[in-house]
Structures are given as C-alpha cells and as structure tokens.
Amino acid sequence: MESISAKLQKLHVFFPKMERELKKVGDTVHHMWEQYIAVNPDGYRSSQFGHHYKTWCKRVNPMMHMNHKAGDKMYVDYAGKTLSVIDKDTGEIKEVQFFVAILGASQYTYDEASTSQQKEDFVTSVENAMRFFEGAPAAIVPDNLKSAVIKSSRFEPTINETLADLAEHYQTTILPARAYKPRDKSLVEGAVKVLYRRIYVNLKETKFFSLEELNQQIWDLLDAHNGRKLTGRPYSRIELFLEDEQQKLSPLPQERFEIKYQSFATVM
Template identity: 85%
Template sequence: FFVAILGASQYTYAEASMSQQKEDFVASVENAMRFFQGTPAAIVPDNLKSAVVRTSRFEPTINETLADLAEHYETTILPARAYRPRDKSLVEGAVKILYRRIYANLKDSKYFSIEELNQEIWNLLDAHNNKKLTGRPYSRFELFMEDERHELQPLPLERFEIKYQSLATVMQNGHVQLSQDKNYYSVPYQYLKKKVKLLYTSSTVEIYFKYNRIATHMRNPKPYIYTTNPEHMASTHQFVAQWNALRFIEWANSIDPAVGEYIMQIIESRNHPEQAYKSCLGILSFEKKVGAERLANACKRALDFKIYNFKTIQNILENSLDKIPMEHEKEEDQDLPDHGNIRGKNYYN
C-alpha cells in the first residue's frame, strides 16, 4: 500500500501495488505526481531498497531507476534518515489515518484485479481529501488548491519510461544482441568487437561505448530480427543486413514444412542466429540442384537423426539416402509374404 503526502496541505495520494519492487515503486511515485498535477521540489522516500540502495547519514546511494525518474521530472531525492521517523512524520500519520478510513472499509470485500481495488481506494481517498480538517473550516484539497498547487512545477508531457541495461560485444556483422528480446541492433562498423552498454526502455534502445552514445533504435520485440541503419554498415557487411531468421524460415516453409522445421532447428541450435545463416543459405540452395521433393525428404531424414547442420543434408543428398524409405515407412508399406506356414486371419475365426 503506497502513500504519498504533500507537506503543507497534507493532500494525500494512495494506491495498492503488486509489490515493492523498483518497477512498481517508481510507477507509484509517478502516479502520485500525476495525481498532484505537478512536481515537488524534492521527494522524501523511506529507506526501502527500491528507493535507497545503501543508507548513509551523509551520502545515501539512491536507486538508479528512482534517480532517473527524478531527472525526468526535474526534482531531487532526499531520503529520510534511517531510524528517524520525524523526517516523515506526516506520511506516517497519513498511513494511520488511511488505515482507519480506507482499509476498514475494504477489509471485508473481495476484489479480482488491482485496478478494481484501486478504483475503490481512490473513491475513499477522495472522501478523505475533501473531509474538513479537525478544528479547521477547510479540507486538504481546498488548502492544496489555495496554497500549494501553484508551488509545484509543471509536469513533463511524456511519462517516464524505466531504463534497463545490458552489456554486449559487437559482432563481426556490426550488430549487438539485446538478449532480453533475442534480436539485434546495428552500430557503426568502427566498433566491431568492442564491448558496449545497451540502455533500453519499452520503446527505444540506446547503445553506448565509454559513456558516448553511438546508436539509437526503436525497440522491436520480435525475436531474431535485425534492426539496421545502413549508414552503420561497412560495404563488406551490407549484404548481411538483408539476412534474418524469419526470412530463411519463410523461404524454407515455401519449399516444404519439413524444410521449414529443419531450418528452424538449425537456427535454434546456435548461440546466435547469424551463425546459422550460411548453413541455411547452403541448404536452401539445394532446391535448384536436386528439386524440392529430394530436399524435403533429406530434411525429414535429418530431423529423425536430430542432427542439424549443412553437412548432414549434403551427405544425405550426395549418397542418395533421401531415396531410401525410412524405417517407419517400410513397416507401413510392407505386406506379409505368401507362405504355407502362415495361418492367416481366417484361422482365428
């Protein structure tokens, strides 16, 4: 249960979240600022790990994701001191009040989604914020609108996107792998074999080398896809940019489903899909040499062997093993011999 409160008016925001992990915590902090319709000069969080990685009396280490949120909203993070409840006395008091005004009204009800629960919380929260303060002729909301609303800074137009990071080495074809999605993004060819850092959100991928951004791409969630900026590619590598796993799989399926299955198995068996592309190209080129039927039969036999490489298909075709019926085909097609010692089915009638 997340609670945020403004210092002067005591205007309060609350919501339920699935966990205290950084993704949920940062989302709740952002939701609070959107609810307040402005950015405060400072945010004072408790010392949970999603906010403070390491506590210190003088220089606490702020969680990197929360620090990114603060930078996006042009505010700062000032964590409460450990074991100093006075630093956050207002929110501690708000938690106690909301326990009585919200939890007490919800504890006997059942909710089947976090959205449904939060909608009921916000209905009760609205009543709380509009209730007159004890001994005062005004509510928290009225005090907020009169004294505090204009003190908040304007919100940025775009919401914050959490950045994740990944390390990778630039491959010989001028791409780096985003292991989260199993897809690839180009960098300038001058950085071949260099170690780089990928910072990615739900929509973009940024690639850095020694703190310098060398490439930016729109994120593509589909696996085995190459996202390439032609300007990044050296002339000797530009033809490779046209290759991708989906292209080979579709080409193979147009010949025969067995060929498609075999090509997919080759790609899956490699640590990096591009390692399989030359093998795929070589196998698919057999269609022009031996025909689609022989290539399909060779792939069926190789699938039975569970051996996935170009050499296996080449050996099967060179030795005409694709023309020999497989064992299960022999058993299906084989008729019983005509012999006097065989009793036949009528014997058992």
C-alpha cells in the first residue's frame, strides 16, 4: 500500500494543474477531484482532497487565496513608498509614485513610476497597464483611491468621471475594492510586498535623472519578476498569462483614450 507521504506528494504534484483549471469558468473542486480519483483510485476522498488543497493554497499563497477567473479582474494600486528622480538642471529631488497593476488569475504584473496620483496620471497608468497586457479585463478593481473614487460607499461608491470614461472606452467596468473587505485587495497588496523586495530595493540606491530612465530600469526588473517560477508551481506568471489568461482579455481599441476637459464660461 502506498505510504501517506508518497500519496500526499502525488496530490501536491496534481494541485498546480488543478489551480490553473479552476481559473476556467465552470470548473469546480469536486470536478477536479473526480479527475484525480479516476487516475488514483486509492487516493484521498473528496473531503480530504478539499482540505489538502486549501492547506496547499495557504502555503504557496501567503496572502489570502481567492479563485480568480482568467480575464476577470485587474487590480490596481500605488505602493506606499515613493521613488525619486533628480532634476538635471536644478538638482532638485522630486518624489514620484510607484503604480502597480496585477491580473487576478495569472498574477502577471505591470508597474511604472508616474509623476503623481492625480486622476490624469492614474488614468494614464491604468491605460498603460492594459496596453502592456494587450487586452482589457472584465473589471478594473482600484482601492478606494481619491484618483479613482469621488465618494466611498459600502454599496455604491461614486467613480470619478474620467475613470468611468476610460472604462467605457475600453469596454470594461470599475469595481472599487469594498471597504472592510481585505480579500478584495489582498492580491495587489501581496504583489506590492513582493515588488518591494524584487524591484524597489534594487532602485533606491541608484540616481535617476528622468522618469523614462527610471521606468526602463523598472521594466527590466519587472521582466525578471514575471519570468520567475511561482512558489510551489512549475510555471511563471508570464507562462500562466500567455497560456491561460491573455486570450480571455477583450481586444483593445486602436485609439488611446483622450481625457476630456470641461471649462465653464461666464456670460457677460
């Protein structure tokens, strides 16, 4: 009879494939157990199978585990720590923001430095992320940033008009992270923590004299991050994205989004 450890090891080999399958609409844990037990008739029963999967998920996903569907959501936020650029002419050190976007299913990540968190810069960064991913998700989930949400509400937050226009242009929707619901933003917060270690730390001792120069360095480090194997899995973010998620994103319009500006004139 197979030992418990070997039996569990075989189960752990099955879980990375299972995790990917569960990102497809319609697949369930019970359906995956049926596939497993068909090949391993002496394997774990359904309830034990589910228990071991939850335990495995917690180990490989230190942040809260959610079963994200491919192409469903893109999470966006700013890192708490800023970066800096030195003005060539004056020597003045200017603080710049660190924007992060992550696709829920593949954890494929985009980030960039931007001048501010004002709505114009925020909307441009969100658009740059979709252009990087070469597709639009079904929904964009910002934290309750002032640049995204005019009025917070547990049930129906008010989205700023520019962001709403961007969503309409890209045929997507805005779903702000719900107040007091940490699961809504655990993925992007986890991504920010990882990027602090893999990108931010490698930048803070270097002097940059333009936003373009800083971003080029960020994107080089980002490529390495997306290419690394995920914890406990035999695949990387870029592999997951290309194989499972990219085709689930909606095609992008050829034209980039143009911000509308309004002015009010007083009639004499």
